[in-house]
Amino acid sequence: MTNTEVPTPSNFIRNIIDADLKANKNEGRVHTRFPPEPNGYLHIGHAKSICLNFGIALDYQGQCNLRFDDTNPHKENIEYVEAIKQDVRWLGFDWEDRLYFASDYFQQLYDYAVALIKKGKAYVCDLTADQIREYRGTLTEPGKDSPYRERPVEENLDLFGRMRAGEFPDGSRVLRARIDMASPNMNMRDPTIYRIRHGIVHHQTGEQWCIYPMYDFTHCLSDAIEGITHSLCTLEFEDHRPLYDWFLDELETPCHPRQIEFSRLSLQYTVTSKRKLTELVEEGYVHGWDDPRMPTIAGLRRRGYTPASIRDFCERIGVTKADNMVEMGVLESCIREDLDRHAPRRMAVLHPLKIVIENYPEGRVEELEAANHPKDEAMGRRKLPFCREIYIDANDFREQAPRKYKRLVTGGEVRLRNAYVIRCDEVIKDGHGEIIELRCSYDPATLGANPEGRKVKGVIHWVSAHHGLHAEVRLYDRLFNHPTPDAAKDGKDFKEHLNPDSLHTLTRCFVEPGLAGAAPGARFQFEREGYFCVDTEDSAGGKLVFNRIVGLRDTWAKIENQQRG
RNA sequence: UGGGGCGUCGCCAAGCGGUAAGGCACAGGGUUUUGAUCCCUGCAUACCCAGGUUCGAAUCCUGGCGCCCCAGCCA
Numbered sequence: 165m166t167n168t169e170v171p172t173p174s175n176f177i178r179n180i181i182d183a184d185l186k187a188n189k190n191e192g193r194v195h196t197r198f199p200p201e202p203n204g205y206l207h208i209g210h211a212k213s214i215c216l217n218f219g220i221a222l223d224y225q226g227q228c229n230l231r232f233d234d235t236n237p238h239k240e241n242i243e244y245v246e247a248i249k250q251d252v253r254w255l256g257f258d259w260e261d262r263l264y265f266a267s268d269y270f271q272q273l274y275d276y277a278v279a280l281i282k283k284g285k286a287y288v289c290d291l292t293a294d295q296i297r298e299y300r301g302t303l304t305e306p307g308k309d310s311p312y313r314e315r316p317v318e319e320n321l322d323l324f325g326r327m328r329a330g331e332f333p334d335g336s337r338v339l340r341a342r343i344d345m346a347s348p349n350m351n352m353r354d355p356t357i358y359r360i361r362h363g364i365v366h367h368q369t370g371e372q373w374c375i376y377p378m379y380d381f382t383h384c385l386s387d388a389i390e391g392i393t394h395s396l397c398t399l400e401f402e403d404h405r406p407l408y409d410w411f412l413d414e415l416e417t418p419c420h421p422r423q424i425e426f427s428r429l430s431l432q433y434t435v436t437s438k439r440k441l442t443e444l445v446e447e448g449y450v451h452g453w454d455d456p457r458m459p460t461i462a463g464l465r466r467r468g469y470t471p472a473s474i475r476d477f478c479e480r481i482g483v484t485k486a487d488n489m490v491e492m493g494v495l496e497s498c499i500r501e502d503l504d505r506h507a508p509r510r511m512a513v514l515h516p517l518k519i520v521i522e523n524y525p526e527g528r529v530e531e532l533e534a535a536n537h538p539k540d541e542a543m544g545r546r547k548l549p550f551c552r553e554i555y556i557d558a559n560d561f562r563e564q565a566p567r568k569y570k571r572l573v574t575g576g577e578v579r580l581r582n583a584y585v586i587r588c589d590e591v592i593k594d595g596h597g598e599i600i601e602l603r604c605s606y607d608p609a610t611l612g613a614n615p616e617g618r619k620v621k622g623v624i625h626w627v628s629a630h631h632g633l634h635a636e637v638r639l640y641d642r643l644f645n646h647p648t649p650d651a652a653k654d655g656k657d658f659k660e661h662l663n664p665d666s667l668h669t670l671t672r673c674f675v676e677p678g679l680a681g682a683a684p685g686a687r688f689q690f691e692r693e694g695y696f697c698v699d700t701e702d703s704a705g706g707k708l709v710f711n712r713i714v715g716l717r718d719t720w721a722k723i724e725n726q727q728r729g
Numbered sequence: 730u731g732g733g734g735c736g737u738c739g740c741c742a743a744g745c746g747g748u749a750a751g752g753c754a755c756a757g758g759g760u761u762u763u764g765a766u767c768c769c770u771g772c773a774u775a776c777c778c779a780g781g782u783u784c785g786a787a788u789c790c791u792g793g794c795g796c797c798c799c800a801g802c803c804a
Contacts, residue, residue, distance in 0.1 A: 173743095174744090200804095203804080292802095293801080293802055296801095297801085300800055302800060305731080306731090337802095349731095349733075350732080353800085361802090378801090379803070399735090400798055401804090402733055403732075404799090406733095427734095480753075481752095482741065482743085482752095486734095486742090487734095487735065487796070488742090490740070490741060491739090491740050491754075493753055494754090497752085497753055500766095579762055580762090620762090623761095623762050623764090624763090625763075689765085692765075693763090717764090718764075719765085721764090
């Protein structure tokens with residue numbers, strides 16, 4: 165190993181796989197799968213699972229399937245399957261020709277159910293949903309047997325066949341596994357494995373079926389059918405593992421995959437629950453699944469996050485069984501690291517303040533040169549028009565300088581990035597005392613050279629008032645103002661923790677002229693501000709719209725806050 | 730009061746009986762025409778607590794404590 169190589173991450177799942185390989189299990193194969201239900205968009209928590217499953221397959225020269233767990237047509241939708249495929253692909257993973265649907269196996273699953281009935285290990289139950297719940301018992305008391313539990317095999321076979329044939333209405337009967345109503349594990353108390361659902365057009369199987377298998381029955385068998393070796397899922401399925409194993413032990417299947425559970429990802433100041441994200445979209449709290457404030461893959465993509473940064477994030481947070489709550493700073497650090505290296509630099513003024521350089525000849529325009537990246541010559545250089553009138557950011561000027569302030573102040577000097585040193589001679593205000601313009605003078609000897617006999621500490625960015633382009637800039641902040649909006653322990657609904665200032669739209673920004681026609685999705689660093697990308701939806705037809713991906717680390721803001729507090 | 734898990738730095742997380750990796754964050758310093766980046770330096774005598782085994786314990790044993798999950802014909 166050379167020292168530039170990144171060591172492959174170590175985690176308990178890889179340790180288990182290593183041990184299995186050493187013990188010669190599965191003929192040395194490693195085969196995983198990512199099994200989303202197409203009932204919503206993927207979020208950052210799914211990214212963790214995708215990176216884990218596909219990442220392991222890659223590192224162990226194995227394979228990873230994409231399998232849609234589509235057993236509940238009531239909630240599922242073809243729009244979601246397309247979006248999920250796009251997201252997985254965008255993250256950089258390839259399922260090759262192994263795109264599967266649990267619904268591909270409906271006939272096999274049905275046959276397995278029949279086999280179970282024949283073994284006396286499943287029965288048709290006529291209890292209502294409410295009755296089943298009553299019979300199930302509680303966490304501390306055992307349940308009691310259904311009156312239909314002793315139904316003869318022949319009758320079960322007949323009834324199950326008629327369930328499939330559509331003879332019975334929704335909710336009238338279910339097929340149940342016959343296990344143990346007194347089990348301390350609720351999942352083993354004769355779980356339902358098939359239910360009747362009429363009048364639903366399944367996105368894959370249409371109206372072929374009116375009975376649909378449940379997750380516990382479907383998942384383990386789908387895994388076995390596909391020859392999965394390691395079935396990775398989240399912690400809440402740990403209690404289901406005995407049931408996962410029970411079906412595979414009772415039935416004759418091609419193999420018996422090993423289920424391993426890891427903890428889900430929680431990220432501060434957001435929610436990672438499909439149900440809650442759906443709520444935000446459907447009730448209009450955000451502008452859709454791809455709203456740049458959403459922790460969805462689609463949202464992160466539109467915000468400007470790169471696939472590599474998300475993969476890096478998933479690697480940094482690790483995989484364990486411990487409950488965790490990851491700080492946003494980790495995600496932000498990942499995208500900053502990627503973009504610092506790869507994003508070309510540009511200048512953009514977000515809060516324009518006009519400057520007239522009085523000793524600069526009227527009508528004169530200079531073409532100044534600037535590097536596209538301070539450390540990467542290969543990214544080239546660009547021309548910047550400079551003239552008598554420019555814009556700087558209003559935050560870069562103060563009439564009175566606070567302590568440690570090193571930007572432009574009345575009577576003081578500052579360096580214009582990639583240009584000259586200027587001095588502020590006069591402040592022009594309107595009738596309300598608002599600063600509307602600055603009169604300055606420049607030092608012609610300071611282009612690419614330090615001024616004579618004095619030090620100028622500050623450097624600020626600018627855009628030519630005559631050449632700058634109008635742009636809209638959207639500044640995003642955290643979606644919620646509570647670190648754990650859905651677990652605040654204050655009795656409030658998570659939506660009450662929504663941050664009202666999560667979006668600020670600046671409509672009168674100026675960007676350097678070279679940004680004309682910037683490609684949708686293109687990412688830049690606006691120097692001294694942050695990383696921005698051209699919005700893929702709204703930036704078109706000459707209208708420039710930029711999303712702020714993340715700000716630059718801001719030590720000055722920290723100092724200012726300390727001075728204030 | 731049933732069952733299943735988890736507890737190592739502010740947040741993640743390695744560690745698998747031989748004397749606490751790493752990342753983020755934070756604090757200090759250096760370079761810098763981005764208060765960015767980059768580069769140094771510091772940051773758990775300590776692994777939920779209490780006992781025990783051992784020459785030696787975050788790792789093994791016993792007993793506590795705390796937190797999470799489970800009573801869908803959802804996944």
